[in-house]
Amino acid sequence: MKEDFSMFSKRKDMDSKDYYLSDDGYIVFTESYHLKRGYCCKSSCKHCPYDFKKAEKIPKKG
Secondary structure (H helix, E strand, O other): OOOOOHHHOOOOOOOOOOEEEOOOOOEEEOHHHHHHHOOOOOOOOOOOOOOOOOOOOOOOOO
16 A cells, blocks of 8 residues: 655655655655755755755854
8 A cells, every 4th residue: 555645745646756764754755756846945855956055053152
């Protein structure tokens, strides 16, 4: 039985090339999925093809 993860995406045509489950049970979207989606969500996804990097936190002086 295929698991239904459609609640995590507006795409209803996801297949096994679009995601996998991590060892901890998290859904990990693949580069293929991100390219199909067509834009960066700016969440620092593991397989982001858009090279988004969150700004490093700079420690406050004081």
